[in-house]
Amino acid sequence: MPVSPAYRPDPVFPQLGREFADPVNAADFPQTILRFRNDRAAATVGLQTLTDEEWIAHFGRFEPLPGNINPPLAQRYHGHQFRSYNPDLGDGRGFTFAQMREVGTDRLLELGTKGSGETPWSRSGDGRLTLKGGVREVLATAMLEALGVPTSRSFSLIETGEELVRGDEPSPTRSSVLTRLSHSHIRFGSFQRHAFFDAPERINALIEHVVANYYPELSDASDPAAALLDAVVARVAKLAARWMAAGFVHGVLNTDNMNITGESFDYGPYRFAPYSNPNFTAAYFDQTGLYAFGRQPEAVFWNLQQLAGCFTLVTESDPLIEALNRFGPTYRDELVTAILGRLGLQPKGTEDDAAFIQTVFGALAGGGEALRWEPLFFDWFCGDAARADRSPRAEIYAHEGFQPFREAIAGYQAERPERLQHPFFANAEPEELLYDEIEAIWAPITEQDDWSAFHAKLERIETARQAWGLWAQGEGERA
Incomplete structure (x- = not known):
């Protein structure tokens, strides 16, 4: 059975026309060896019933899914790359392959590729993805989903x-x-392209498409336009706040790497910060620290300003400015929600919450390199001081400088404290995804074609996802 009855194709993107994308063909690969299939994600769009052979046919040779996009479409867009405008961008090694409705929610979802071959926008690239790059992205998305980041x-x-x-x-x-x-894979840069060509009619068409779908x-x-920007x-304020709560550094926050639905995507030189350091960067080529950990909210706001600039071709500036002005307050509120969620605490709904968030960041900074980012949230989950004092970091938590955090967290009630009964919280260490571990997972793959560490890591991340329960209570922002 190629697809389940739950599969509901809805290929709306091709309706935009040739000014928005180019038909392309996938590369003819010499081999197609299945290394990972996400059956939990596949079940949300009715594709979990595919056999491995059918899976490879669709996602290795890119035979069209029933009633879906044919041929695939490489999207056209421009973008600011490290704040320098580049009009020569577009899907250079990927395409939009299929669109379908999500089971249970009716949300429009889509399948896009990375490494599927050359397109008109490949420039001098080969349109391919390294296996290591693919492994790194699988790990990143699994970890971010577990940590409650829209991805x-x-x-x-x-x-x-x-x-x-x-x-x-x-x-x-x-x-x-x-x-x-x-x-969605529609980017801020998708609008920038049409603004560059002074085509307000195409900006309006894209706005209409985005609003409708x-x-x-x-x-x-x-x-x-103003309503969409708002x-x-x-959504982007929420995304930035979730990145910060997760200690995540995207690495390349160009306008072509931010989409219109506020999801994190396209993971190249990402890193999870090992400890609190606002200057921590993920990309070796980010020599000025433009996209450093602590500058990510600033970076996404700058990108929103570029999107607003595109909308000035089709509406007045004042409502766009009003929408942009809501970023700061929304980001601060979302950061409170994100940090309290990561600590498993109920918000008080007062100014005390914002003050507590500053105390949390102060505790992380005060711990220096001795206190890794993730263990603080793990040890103090649901505000359980006794559990934290039994952790390998008990000496840090007993230090006088940590006292403000201890006093502040004692004033909060746990949110769903039954989560602490999950076996995951009996571990001495949390689940992390630091650079050295990714390298250790890759080494046996490249040396012996041994995938056991990769699959074991994904199983541990899935256990952590279930234990944290950050997607509970209807929070379905992930793709």
Whole structure:
């Protein structure tokens, strides 16, 4: 059975026309070895019933899914890369492959690729993805979902049997093609392209498309552009706050790497911060620290300003400025929600919450390199001081400088404290995804083709996801 009855194709993106995307063909790979399939994600779109052979046919050779996009479409967009405008961008090694409705919610979701071959926008690139890059993205999306960050989900990873040459890893290196499940791949840069060509009619068409398919609650708005910007500001503020609570550094926050539905996606040189350091960067080429950990809220706000600039071609500036001005307060509120959620605490709904967040960041900073980012949230989950005092970091928590945090957290009630009964919290250490561990997972793959550490890590992350329970109570922002 190729698809389940729950599969409901809805390929709306092609309706936008040729000014928005180009039809392309996938590369003909010499091999298609299935390395990862996300059956939990597949079940949300009715594709979990595919056999491995059918899976490879669709996500290794990209035979069209029933009633879906054919041929695939490489999206056109521009973007600011490290704040320098680049009009030569577009899907250079990926395409939009399928769109369907999510089981149970009716949300429009789509499958997009990375490493599927050359397109008109490949420039001098080969359109391929290294296997290591695919492994890293699978791990990143699994970890971010577990930590409550709105993110694309890695749907499939297939090794493709080519030898690639890259300057940032030993070459030749193995190749892969990744398929990701997202709410949307329409980027801020998608609007920038049409603003660059002074095409307000195409900006309006794209706004209409986005509102109809991703923000239907705005369908009666008197000013669709301003209403859309306001909604995107809210979602992106939440995303930035969740990154900060997770200690996550995206690495390349260009306008073509931010989408209109506020999901984190396209993981290149990401890192999870090992400890509190606002200057921590993920990309070796980010020499000025433009996208450092502590500057991420500033970076996404700058990107929102560029999106607003596109909308000035179709509406007045004042309502756009009002929408942008809501970023700061929304981000602060979302940061409170995110940090309290990560600590398993009920908000008080007063100014005490904002003060407590500053105390949390102060405790992380005060712990220095001796206090890793993730253990603080693990040890103090649901405010259980006795459990924290039995942890390997008990000496840090007993220090006088940590006293303000202890006093502040004692004033909070636990949110769903029954979660502490999960076996995950009997461990001495939390689940993390630091650079050295990713390298240790990759080493046996490249040396012995041993995938056991990779799959074991994904199983542990899944256990952590279930234990944290951060997607409980209807919080379905993930793709």
